Amino acid sequence: MDLSPLKPPAINASASALQVALAGMAALAAAMGIGRFAFTPLLPMMLHDGVVDIPTGSTLAAANYVGYLVGALMFMALPWVARRAPRVVPGNAALARGGLVATAVLTGLLALPVPGAWPALRLLAGVASGLVFLGTANWCMARLAQLGKPALGGLIFCGPGLGIVVTGLPVGAMVAAGWSAAAGWATFAALAALLAAVAWPVLRGGDAPAAGATGVGTAAVPAARSAPERMLLAAAYGLAGLGYIVTATFLPVIARAALPPGSVWPDLFWPMFGAGVALGAFLATRIAPARDRRLLLAGAYLLQAVAIGLSLALPNRFGFALGSLLLGLPFTAITFFALQEARHQWPRAAAGFTGLLTALYGLGQIAGPPMAAALLARAPSAAQGFDQALGVALSVLVLGSAAYAFMAWRWRR
Numbered sequence: 001m002d003l004s005p006l007k008p009p010a011i012n013a014s015a016s017a018l019q020v021a022l023a024g025m026a027a028l029a030a031a032m033g034i035g036r037f038a039f040t041p042l043l044p045m046m047l048h049d050g051v052v053d054i055p056t057g058s059t060l061a062a063a064n065y066v067g068y069l070v071g072a073l074m075f076m077a078l079p080w081v082a083r084r085a086p087r088v089v090p091g092n093a094a095l096a097r098g099g100l101v102a103t104a105v106l107t108g109l110l111a112l113p114v115p116g117a118w119p120a121l122r123l124l125a126g127v128a129s130g131l132v133f134l135g136t137a138n139w140c141m142a143r144l145a146q147l148g149k150p151a152l153g154g155l156i157f158c159g160p161g162l163g164i165v166v167t168g169l170p171v172g173a174m175v176a177a178g179w180s181a182a183a184g185w186a187t188f189a190a191l192a193a194l195l196a197a198v199a200w201p202v203l204r205g206g207d208a209p210a211a212g213a214t215g216v217g218t219a220a221v222p223a224a225r226s227a228p229e230r231m232l233l234a235a236a237y238g239l240a241g242l243g244y245i246v247t248a249t250f251l252p253v254i255a256r257a258a259l260p261p262g263s264v265w266p267d268l269f270w271p272m273f274g275a276g277v278a279l280g281a282f283l284a285t286r287i288a289p290a291r292d293r294r295l296l297l298a299g300a301y302l303l304q305a306v307a308i309g310l311s312l313a314l315p316n317r318f319g320f321a322l323g324s325l326l327l328g329l330p331f332t333a334i335t336f337f338a339l340q341e342a343r344h345q346w347p348r349a350a351a352g353f354t355g356l357l358t359a360l361y362g363l364g365q366i367a368g369p370p371m372a373a374a375l376l377a378r379a380p381s382a383a384q385g386f387d388q389a390l391g392v393a394l395s396v397l398v399l400g401s402a403a404y405a406f407m408a409w410r411w412r413r
Helices: 017-034 039-049 054-084 092-109 115-146 150-156 159-176 181-199 223-258 266-284 293-313 317-328 331-345 347-378 382-410
Strands: none
Touching: 017 092, 017 115, 017 150, 017 159, 017 181, 039 054, 039 159, 039 181, 039 223, 039 266, 054 115, 054 223, 054 347, 092 115, 092 181, 115 150, 115 331, 115 347, 150 266, 150 331, 159 181, 159 266, 159 331, 223 266, 223 293, 223 317, 223 331, 223 347, 223 382, 266 317, 266 331, 293 317, 293 331, 293 382, 331 347, 347 382
């Protein structure tokens, strides 16, 4: 459904398909790579500064994931609101721009010495990330389809990986220079503002018509088959949130505890993950559109499960390095494939369905940090607690892969 007002401003027709994809990339680098994931490399610095401990860090992570879920639910509600008060509902581009401003401001506020406000700030940052992600992805993918370049959508999802790289790589230098975590937050806020400025001129105007309404894209799945398949797609996508989140949240902490003191490697694993994210999203653009995305999703889940298994079997620099890269490769490719599949299965309800997918993904993320904290509290050692949490994550990813394989077998195309 078109979420723009009754008389939306014209689509930004001057922007080429590549400019649209690069603007989407910059927006997701800010909202996801910084607004959500800058917390991971900065968590060890916050622990070193003594401003948080592991349980508090888990609480801050969970608050952000709750906010991401709230943002997804808000996005899901927009079609309902638009039917009753269309003039008050912003378009996807406007949502993205507002969320980018909020991301930069909220990131900067985390530099202030007000720990009591940090959970609320991380929650609001999660809301902003969810709205930017869904607003940007829906606007850019619809616009690219209108321009006849839907495959360039994979470039949009390089953004989170590039954001992770540019926030992860400087942390080692920050630590060596004696920077505090507060200085790191302030620096990343400035970077978020810069990325927002890059995306701003392109992310403007009303929403492009949905693919199903214009004839662009794939025809809808017959209604007799679509409902159960959509339900299983949504459930399986939610499993990915829990499957990756333990590693993505605690990877630097896990690696730092497992490797010799003073090793430089723990500061490199998170940027390696980000490089894998960006590379995987780019490679997703090279995959033929005719490929069954459900099978691609099944393979992507298995690759992430193998990555976690490597970290468990080889808790050394080689295992962590290869595991980080392999965990990142399918990370945003999973989102790209799932959103493509969602638009294929239910093109006339793209906004609501993608919001549902993101909400279930958010629920999986929310469950991850408390689950890890509970296992850590009961385990004889922190290493054993993290191993147990990673084992749960691996099992969940295998289950999700099996669900997609079943879908491809049950609903053949």
